[in-house]
Amino acid sequence: MSETHDELLDRLGEAARRAARQLAVTDSQQRNQALETAAQAIRQQAEIILAANRQDLDQAAERGLSGAMLDRLRLDSSRLEGMAAGLEQIAALADPLGRLLAEWTRPNGLRIERVAVPIGVIGVIYESRPNVTADAAGLCLKSGNAVILRGGSEAVASNRAIHRALVAGLIEAGLDEAAVQLLPTQDHEAVGSLLRAHRWLDMVVPRGGKRLVARVQAEARVPVLAHLDGNNHLYLHPSADIDMAVAVIANAKMRRPGICGALETLLIDEQALDSVGAIIDRLLALGCELRADARLCALDGRLRAASEADWDTEYLDAILAMRSVAGPEQALAHIARHGSGHTDGILAGDDALAADFLARLDSAIAVHNASTQFADGGEFGFGAEIGIATGRLHARGPVGVDQLTTFQYRVFGQGQTRP
Amino acid sequence: MSETHDELLDRLGEAARRAARQLAVTDSQQRNQALETAAQAIRQQAEIILAANRQDLDQAAERGLSGAMLDRLRLDSSRLEGMAAGLEQIAALADPLGRLLAEWTRPNGLRIERVAVPIGVIGVIYESRPNVTADAAGLCLKSGNAVILRGGSEAVASNRAIHRALVAGLIEAGLDEAAVQLLPTQDHEAVGSLLRAHRWLDMVVPRGGKRLVARVQAEARVPVLAHLDGNNHLYLHPSADIDMAVAVIANAKMRRPGICGALETLLIDEQALDSVGAIIDRLLALGCELRADARLCALDGRLRAASEADWDTEYLDAILAMRSVAGPEQALAHIARHGSGHTDGILAGDDALAADFLARLDSAIAVHNASTQFADGGEFGFGAEIGIATGRLHARGPVGVDQLTTFQYRVFGQGQTRP
Numbered sequence: 001m002s003e004t005h006d007e008l009l010d011r012l013g014e015a016a017r018r019a020a021r022q023l024a025v026t027d028s029q030q031r032n033q034a035l036e037t038a039a040q041a042i043r044q045q046a047e048i049i050l051a052a053n054r055q056d057l058d059q060a061a062e063r064g065l066s067g068a069m070l071d072r073l074r075l076d077s078s079r080l081e082g083m084a085a086g087l088e089q090i091a092a093l094a095d096p097l098g099r100l101l102a103e104w105t106r107p108n109g110l111r112i113e114r115v116a117v118p119i120g121v122i123g124v125i126y127e128s129r130p131n132v133t134a135d136a137a138g139l140c141l142k143s144g145n146a147v148i149l150r151g152g153s154e155a156v157a158s159n160r161a162i163h164r165a166l167v168a169g170l171i172e173a174g175l176d177e178a179a180v181q182l183l184p185t186q187d188h189e190a191v192g193s194l195l196r197a198h199r200w201l202d203m204v205v206p207r208g209g210k211r212l213v214a215r216v217q218a219e220a221r222v223p224v225l226a227h228l229d230g231n232n233h234l235y236l237h238p239s240a241d242i243d244m245a246v247a248v249i250a251n252a253k254m255r256r257p258g259i260c261g262a263l264e265t266l267l268i269d270e271q272a273l274d275s276v277g278a279i280i281d282r283l284l285a286l287g288c289e290l291r292a293d294a295r296l297c298a299l300d301g302r303l304r305a306a307s308e309a310d311w312d313t314e315y316l317d318a319i320l321a322m323r324s325v326a327g328p329e330q331a332l333a334h335i336a337r338h339g340s341g342h343t344d345g346i347l348a349g350d351d352a353l354a355a356d357f358l359a360r361l362d363s364a365i366a367v368h369n370a371s372t373q374f375a376d377g378g379e380f381g382f383g384a385e386i387g388i389a390t391g392r393l394h395a396r397g398p399v400g401v402d403q404l405t406t407f408q409y410r411v412f413g414q415g416q417t418r419p
Numbered sequence: 420m421s422e423t424h425d426e427l428l429d430r431l432g433e434a435a436r437r438a439a440r441q442l443a444v445t446d447s448q449q450r451n452q453a454l455e456t457a458a459q460a461i462r463q464q465a466e467i468i469l470a471a472n473r474q475d476l477d478q479a480a481e482r483g484l485s486g487a488m489l490d491r492l493r494l495d496s497s498r499l500e501g502m503a504a505g506l507e508q509i510a511a512l513a514d515p516l517g518r519l520l521a522e523w524t525r526p527n528g529l530r531i532e533r534v535a536v537p538i539g540v541i542g543v544i545y546e547s548r549p550n551v552t553a554d555a556a557g558l559c560l561k562s563g564n565a566v567i568l569r570g571g572s573e574a575v576a577s578n579r580a581i582h583r584a585l586v587a588g589l590i591e592a593g594l595d596e597a598a599v600q601l602l603p604t605q606d607h608e609a610v611g612s613l614l615r616a617h618r619w620l621d622m623v624v625p626r627g628g629k630r631l632v633a634r635v636q637a638e639a640r641v642p643v644l645a646h647l648d649g650n651n652h653l654y655l656h657p658s659a660d661i662d663m664a665v666a667v668i669a670n671a672k673m674r675r676p677g678i679c680g681a682l683e684t685l686l687i688d689e690q691a692l693d694s695v696g697a698i699i700d701r702l703l704a705l706g707c708e709l710r711a712d713a714r715l716c717a718l719d720g721r722l723r724a725a726s727e728a729d730w731d732t733e734y735l736d737a738i739l740a741m742r743s744v745a746g747p748e749q750a751l752a753h754i755a756r757h758g759s760g761h762t763d764g765i766l767a768g769d770d771a772l773a774a775d776f777l778a779r780l781d782s783a784i785a786v787h788n789a790s791t792q793f794a795d796g797g798e799f800g801f802g803a804e805i806g807i808a809t810g811r812l813h814a815r816g817p818v819g820v821d822q823l824t825t826f827q828y829r830v831f832g833q834g835q836t837r838p
Contacts, residue, residue: 104800110789110793115778119811119812202812203812244834247836248832248835252836255837354831355829358829359444359517362443364828365827366827367829369832369833369834370529370831370832370834370835370836371832371837373836374837376837379529380531381523381525392538392539393825394813397828406811409815409816410774410777410785410786410787411764411784411786412788412789413787413790413793414788415660416789416790417666417671418670418793418795
């Protein structure tokens, strides 16, 4: 009888656990060497990877995938070089392991350290972009975690070729090749087995669209680090400098309207309505559709009427919802009701009021006088990120290599016994 | 038609969420006032609480509960005073909210703060001891979290009386009484609804026996902070001072054999076998049963033979498993295979070897030359704890008020836009 999905996961999981134990005690140099040799292997095996990718592209075209999907799937020498350089950049980051997070001595002389250690085994489930294979493996490896990868079925040949290059790097650095494993089947039910493998997996990170994230959150029996929505808000307070506000709003919405940190609803204080014209001018000039409440629509005929559903919509597109509010309290109430806890903020000249507003937001990232599009691990200075988390435990906001660690207490005594 | 359990949880959950939002922006003084007035209310309502407790005790005696169970359930004026004083001690702790956990400025001038904020709504499921009602509510309140409590069915009248005193404290401090709610039904299926209420609950903490913890871990659709087992190990290295080792081993096993931090297996280096006699003398004198591998049994006729099952058993009793190992590697392999990730350690005079050993342990708490019974929030200096966690995410080891918080990033700009 052939292996069931649960048996497959037991086999991969046990190997991953063994590799994780080895990784946890490697030094930074050995993990960096694996990243660097993996980068070299990607360059050396470029032709093989690109040939595998052409195979994926041909099959995807036959299956009628959209142009946007094909573009996400496509690799070329520049994208391959980006992947290799990305691994080298991860190698160059400071070692997230062994950081002394806290240290104190008890009255009885016990010295207690809180030290960063790897999480263990991480599952990463992603969609069509094959570069995630290298990025996710690199971030997990850097942070001493073994990883089990499950990429999209349309990228299966590309992912296998990239995985082979990564394994070459592991072997050359003397690491267990099970530190980076690729789920060897595209069977949809194998993902279910992966999500239920709490004996072997310490965490799952889904990277992809809302449908993927929702499935992972619904089915996982292990902790999930992810965000489902980025329905982000800015509240314009009358104390804000209008030129600053217009520039930040335009950037927050239109720099890249499709990313999770993009602004989706602008809340405008009733005392700041004389700024509305300048904001509308700028956004319309950038090609943004504007949907507003009745009060704003009455002020400016260029606005379309918003419906209730607009307040709950993450457009991920060149569309902005606008609503007038009576003041900070009403703005906070709107965000509490409609927000997704990702990134929200305030535009205000009054610093004390702004600090209070941020403290009252229940969002992973709260911003004052800056674009919501700074919600990004690179912009936070984390070097690279595996995603943004909006859950409340362990990590919130950008998840970089430090956030892929947990900690251990180390207690040093001189023979102390407890009375 | 009467309310279903899911509808009940929606009602309690929505009220808890509202209370949590209010709590998150209270200052320390207001939360401490609620704790202090709750302590006073427990003292003032002592007669009512004790009468309710007698009702529970009578019913429990009728149902034939064991003497140990009845003792856990029993309240008297001294235990009530302990409960009130416990709330006052929690009030006296430093405020866990608003702590600046990190702060940095990016090259573009953005200042980023990482600030401690409450988790939100916490569910606490516990068994017969009614004092958990006050302890758990106190810790959650101090850390700005709303809590939904579900105590044991045998303590239902006691828990309701204590809950009423806590609510009196909340009301007097001007807080939403839904900050501390008690599940109003003892129906077993209501616990299932609570464990599935991921819309309203951010975390669940089970406090009780292994059966309760296992059920919560299996059924919960929200993160669980708990430990299932404390199968703890010490490894005796030949460099250890033998008098120190004997004292620490005796304390780790016999101070209170029934707590989760108690030692369960002693691993003895083959080069340290001449110390075994002194260890056996001391443990037998304290009334401890000793189960050992063949090699140790051949050395000392007072030892009983251990079976394979002993290595995996958390006795929680005056029994110790003993095994000889060839060295640190074999000790680590034994712990990796049989340990539960709670508290493990080494007895050694060689500090460098000990530090390396701790780093190679995959345990929440790793100890050198000290009793495993220090695995406790009070002993760590946390003031009070809601339990010990052996999961890998968010909090590991003792869970005190700081561990009942999460964080928010606050980004302060001067109009920055992302290029």
